[in-house]
Amino acid sequence: MSSPSASGFAQRFPFIYGAFQSGNRYVVGISLIAALGGFLFGYDTGVIGGSLLFIKEDLGLTAFQQQAVVAAILIGAALGAIGSGYLADAISRRNTKIISGCIYTIGALGAALAQSYWQLLAARFWLGLAVGTASFVAPMYIAELVPPRMRGGTVSFNQLLITFGILMAYVGTWGLKDFALDWRLMLGIAAIPGAALAIGMVFLPKTPRWLVDHGKVDEARAVLRRVRATENIEGEIEEIRAVSRETSRGRVTHLLRPGIRRLLLIGCGLAVFQQIVGINTVIYYSPTILSFTGLDTSSTLTQALFIGLTNFVFTIVAVLLLDTVGRRFFLVVGTTCLTIALVALGCYFYIPYLQANAPYMALASMLFYLVGFAVGLGPVFWLLISEIFPLHLRGPGMAVATFFNWAFNFAVSFTFLTLINVVTRSGAFWFYAFLGICALLFFWFLIPETKDRSLEEIERDLGVPPGRATPPSTPRERATTT
Ligand code: BGC
Secondary structure (H helix, E strand, C coil), rough: CCCHHHHHHHHHHHHHHHHHCCCHHHHHHHHHHHHHHHHHHHHHHHHHHHHHHHHHHHHCCHHHHHHHHHHHHHHHHHHHHHHHHHHHHHEEECHHHHHHHHHHHHHHHHHHHHHCCHHHHHHHHHHHHHHHHHHHHHHHHHHHCCCHHHHHHHHHHHHHHHHHHHHHHHHHHHHHHHCCHHHHHHHHHHHHHHHHHHHHHHCCCCCHHHHHCCCCHHHHHHHHHHHHHCHHHHHHHHHHHCCCCCCCCCHHHHHCCCHHHHHHHHHHHHHHHHHHHCCCHHHHHHHHHHHHHCCCHHHHHHHHHHHHHHHHHHHHHHHHHHHCCCCCHHHHHHHHHHHHHHHHHHHHHCHHHHHCCCCCCCHHHHHHHHHHHHHHHHHHHHHHHHHHHHHHEEEEHHHHHHHHHHHHHHHHHHHHHHHHHHHHHHHHHHHHHHHHHHHHHHHHHHHCCCCCHHHHHHHHCCCCCCCCCCCCCHHHHHHCCC
């Protein structure tokens, strides 16, 4: 029996309490391995900026070719995401992750060994396919496996490893400069976590939701027995069966049906807002933004490390507390903070007095921006898209939202420098702040709270009818359900 104070703590901090219970160790371990995909995502998007300084010398890249090398991973990721929604439904979330780990490992080695621009471009595009897949199949896999009361924290391991990957990429970039590390080593070393992901996933189970949805109820029961220390697994099996429509697969076009359309709007809205508030202008261009303040290159690289560290540390806060305070709270508070930071950054560049007398205001504003993003939009976007779509449309729904996320990542990062030229530095940051206000309104009116609810309860809360969630549309579908 636990003491009253222990059970009070468990109520208030379900993730922290759950993560340290011996019965949940297996679940926490599984989630960490699955979240390795997040590390690959963060490392690979973060590493290229600094490495390019050296690659361009070795391979003789023009400015256009350098941009293409950066863009290739984002375009590959958008395409990888859209393709793998189908795969995650057809061959299981787990097997999709094994494939993405293999693709990634080959891509990392290919990039490290590239002898020409074209080889590097192809390797980066190939890597993008794996990164786009891993970016949403990791949260999906974890969400479908863990107990509801710990889902916020465990799914956000993915974002935590994204931020750790970015941090490691920054550290490496710094090492490139100060310790003459080889860029080939920097790109190639990512093959190790890639292989660890592929091999690790072979030993992990498929998710009980996918198994039930494919008629493998006994296997699902066996998995649930391993991952639920204390809970009633028969109740959970019945709940999953009630929402699973074991006879037909959901298709992308089903996302446009009444009742589901709103979920698609929420998922894609979150995806787009996560990018258009300008996160990757800070992640990819922080040295450039800091150099506008007059700092030399070495100081800007060192300060960029603070940016990576703040992002990582505040994501830990989100992991620990998302299951306590809920998704909406962090989303609204975090987006408010980052919007204020953007206004401040705009003011800094607008007012010469501030530039002359408050040299650290730019860095402070960027750090505050990161705090807001790291507790809010960063983890909550990936978490919510793994929660809101009904089981039979989770693959296509998450794939489409992830596609939008990568497409807008590409659009924002590639228009940033032009935007600055057109509307000035302060104008650009105020423009992102305006989009932050739009995001707040969107979240306030449309985002549901999903804390503490099972995925099946969320499905019902959101008005997706139980059982066959969408009516069969074709005569063949109708025939298979009668
Ligand atoms: C976003 C990335 C971003 C990263 C920063 C992720 O959630 O999708 O675009 O670079 O967070 O931490």
